[in-house]
Amino acid sequence: MRLVALDTLAERIGLKRGQGAAEARAMCPALDVIVADPSADQAFLEGLADWCDRYTPLVALDGKDGLFLDITGCAHLFGGEKALVSDVLSRLFALGVEARATISSSAGLSWAASRHGHADVIDPEEADRILAPLPVAALRLPAETVAALERVGLREIGDLLKAPRAPLARRFGPQLLLRLDQARGRVDEPLSPRLPVPSFSAERRFAEPLQDEAYILELTRHLAKDVRASLERQGEGGRLFELLLFRVDGRVFRVQAHAAFALNDAGRIAALFRERLQAVHDDLDAGFGFEILRLAVLRSERLDPAQQDFSGVPDESQPLAAFVDKVSARFGPDCLMQACFAESHLPERAGGFFPLRDVAALLDAPGLEGGAFPENRPLRIFAHPEPVEATAEVPEGPPRSFNWRKTRYRVARAEGPERIAAEWWIDGEDHPTRDYFRVEDQEGRRFWLFREGLYEREVSSARWFMHGVFA
Amino acid sequence: MAENAVQRQTILSLRESIARIENGCSTAVVPAIRDADRAGFRRGRERAPDRQVMPFGIASLDDVLKGGLPLEGLVEIRNAETRDAGAAAGFVMALAVLYQQRRKQKGHLAPVLWISQALAAREAGNPYAPGLRSYGLDAERLLFVSAGKVKDALWIAETALSVPVFATIVLEIRGNPASLALSESRRLHVKARAGQVPLLLFRQAGEEEASSAFFRFQVKPAPAGERPLPDGSMLCGSVGHPSFHLLVEKNRASAPHDIFLEWNAHDRRFYPLDERRSAALQAIDQPEDPGDPLSASAGRSCRAEPLGRLLAFARAS
Known part of the structure; x- marks a missing residue:
């Protein structure tokens, strides 16, 4: 067992990363060793990143123990950069997280100064002065480059700044100079935020934490009104909404709600979340309350304002969309299903029910014209054909009687066989053929049975299955 | 006077709901009374009494x-x-x-x-x-x-x-x-x-x-x-x-x-x-064998009629 991480106290005693746990215990018998759990660390870091969403939507993860926050245009909301840093650090300290932070004009400089220096806010002109005394490891270089630099006596970044660039590039590769330029702000370094930035959002901060669900819903409606204003300006409506609830203890809840149609009506947006909060009721633990509420539009579409006509024929798509939204907010977006048909001979592939995608298509689809389709298919089909024991007079013929679900049925009439071969381009060539029979028992129940496999060609003893029931 | 009208309204609405429960059998009576009673209060939403x-x-x-x-x-x-x-x-x-x-x-x-x-x-x-x-x-x-x-x-x-x-x-x-x-x-x-x-x-x-x-x-x-x-x-x-x-x-x-x-x-x-x-x-x-446990329970023609009229079943649920 080796040490992988240390707190400040342990560092002060003189313990090192990579040291054996037994050796460390020998140095300090009262040592408290906790088994490392990288996935839990990662989850915690992501939780912190969620929490940092309160400062800026652009939060990027940095390795296992860092976060980049792009606060361009955000600092004045918190009373300036200095106030922002102290706010972040004091709040994190209150959460029990030991953190260091630096604000500067480039990600590389912030990284170097927060991990190896002491400055909290760095002026762009002072970049070189701050960088010079830092060790070369502060440039985010691979370990072997750092070792090679130290071998030739280039221990501090100041040494690199003084050295000529061409030989450095020749000897240590382009990575070194790239990192150096990034740290000095000469080369732009894009951060990749972990979540896409919503195009529309609105938020409220509360002096007192909020616990009651009714208040949360009421505030959601207010937020929706704010969002509506900006949506209307762009001529858009939201399809996917997200409500972020920042709990006072740092936990952040994200509740998403889908809309069947582009939506910008505050009442209907709030109604979506009413159902959604009902559904996630048990998971949403208000604890000591929420301090920030934010409503974001993650996906939006063009929404043309429609004029209601006077024809008297009600527009059915809106109420239907409202119904679909309400049900899918409560039971998940896949709960409403719609019939789909496919060109296939196999009954289970020819048609089925799939999650509803487009509400408008449901109303606009062309209806059945003329008579019904001539194909003879059952009304209900079993998801997995159920094996039955059947006896037939002749091997290839229809069954005389069969046992299904522990009951014996005597076949009065039978139609068939309808031979359906497997689709070799999907199932492979040795998939058995099915002979389907439509049978009626003596009391008038109609079933769809099939025999799997052709005698002598494919199988020696065929198996029978119950696949569906007719009206 | 006002009290009288309120009472009449109550009786009318009760009659109406009874008629609605009986569904169409005597609905003709209620509108007739209601129409006759011009002084009575009319409810906001009234629908045609004939069931579609x-x-x-x-x-x-x-x-x-x-x-x-x-x-x-x-x-x-x-x-x-x-x-x-x-x-x-x-x-x-x-x-x-x-x-x-x-x-x-x-x-x-x-x-x-x-x-x-x-x-x-x-x-x-x-x-x-x-x-x-x-x-x-x-x-x-x-x-x-x-x-x-x-x-x-x-x-x-x-x-x-x-x-x-x-x-x-x-x-x-x-x-x-x-x-x-x-x-x-x-x-x-x-x-x-x-x-x-x-x-x-x-x-x-x-x-x-x-x-x-x-x-x-x-x-x-x-x-x-x-x-x-x-x-x-x-x-x-x-x-x-x-x-x-x-x-x-x-x-x-x-x-x-x-x-x-x-x-x-x-x-x-x-x-x-x-x-x-x-x-x-x-x-x-x-069914040939009336004691067949799988026969449906509603084959009433072969069962002795219970005395009186059955108004509600014992709860099956």
Whole structure:
């Protein structure tokens, strides 16, 4: 067992990363060793990143123990950069997280100064002065480059700044100079935020934490009104909404709600979340309350304002969309299903029910014209054909009687066989053929049975299955 | 004076609600009184007293149903055993086709909502889209929801009833759950009437139970006819149009009634089976051994009539 991480106290005693746990215990018998759990660390870091969403939507993860926050245009909301840093650090300290932070004009400089220096806010002109005394490891270089630099006596970044660039590039590769330029702000370094930035959002901060669900819903409606204003300006409506609830203890809840149609009506947006909060009721633990509420539009579409006509024929798509939204907010977006048909001979592939995608298509689809389709298919089909024991007079013929679900049925009439071969381009060539029979028992129940496999060609003893029931 | 008017209004509204419960039998009386009472208070929303119905086009059945199936409110369809679920689903879907057809004649292509308890679909099979299409239903306009719990299914049904979009709503429940008793059925019935949507409660393998439905049907399988050949004769040994044995267990007017029906998917309507075949089927339907534990509980013709009139069943749920 080796040490992988240390707190400040342990560092002060003189313990090192990579040291054996037994050796460390020998140095300090009262040592408290906790088994490392990288996935839990990662989850915690992501939780912190969620929490940092309160400062800026652009939060990027940095390795296992860092976060980049792009606060361009955000600092004045918190009373300036200095106030922002102290706010972040004091709040994190209150959460029990030991953190260091630096604000500067480039990600590389912030990284170097927060991990190896002491400055909290760095002026762009002072970049070189701050960088010079830092060790070369502060440039985010691979370990072997750092070792090679130290071998030739280039221990501090100041040494690199003084050295000529061409030989450095020749000897240590382009990575070194790239990192150096990034740290000095000469080369732009894009951060990749972990979540896409919503195009529309609105938020409220509360002096007192909020616990009651009714208040949360009421505030959601207010937020929706704010969002509506900006949506209307762009001529858009939201399809996917997200409500972020920042709990006072740092936990952040994200509740998403889908809309069947582009939506910008505050009442209907709030109604979506009413159902959604009902559904996630048990998971949403208000604890000591929420301090920030934010409503974001993650996906939006063009929404043309429609004029209601006077024809008297009600527009059915809106109420239907409202119904679909309400049900899918409560039971998940896949709960409403719609019939789909496919060109296939196999009954289970020819048609089925799939999650509803487009509400408008449901109303606009062309209806059945003329008579019904001539194909003879059952009304209900079993998801997995159920094996039955059947006896037939002749091997290839229809069954005389069969046992299904522990009951014996005597076949009065039978139609068939309808031979359906497997689709070799999907199932492979040795998939058995099915002979389907439509049978009626003596009391008038109609079933769809099939025999799997052709005698002598494919199988020696065929198996029978119950696949569906007719009206 | 004012007190008198308030009392009269109360009595009128009570009379009206009694008439509504009795549904059409004496509704003519109430409007007559109300119209006569010019000084009385009129309620804001008043609807025409005549109930809108959808006739089957079969005289004997329409007589029993007082004109046909209601266009709003609850109708219950049950089957005694799970293995009969195919026949019952066939009847329910035929009604859905009829309702959809009716809406189509008015110019709307209305969707049908089928809410199913997940257990019901597992026991009796999932709806099969090509089969529904060949049965005459506009299957592309069928919305299917599978709900894990009865309560969820009821919630979806109630939500759907408040939306005036669906041609009909099918609520498929297995057995007689306690969460769907008389009061819940009353609630659904009232909501369905308010939303002007027909709600078909499809009770799979359920007992008969007191409910607020207009009608309760029991559907039993019946042997189908044979396929007709172009020259008019029948193809021997073939299985033709689906047939049902329909028992009208609950209706407002007359005693229980049973009839054999055949569904023609091409014409999209029911036809009665001819007399001779019905009689033959009736004979088959009488169980040879009355003690057969699997026979349905509603074969009332061979059971001793209980004394008095049965007003409500013991709760099955």
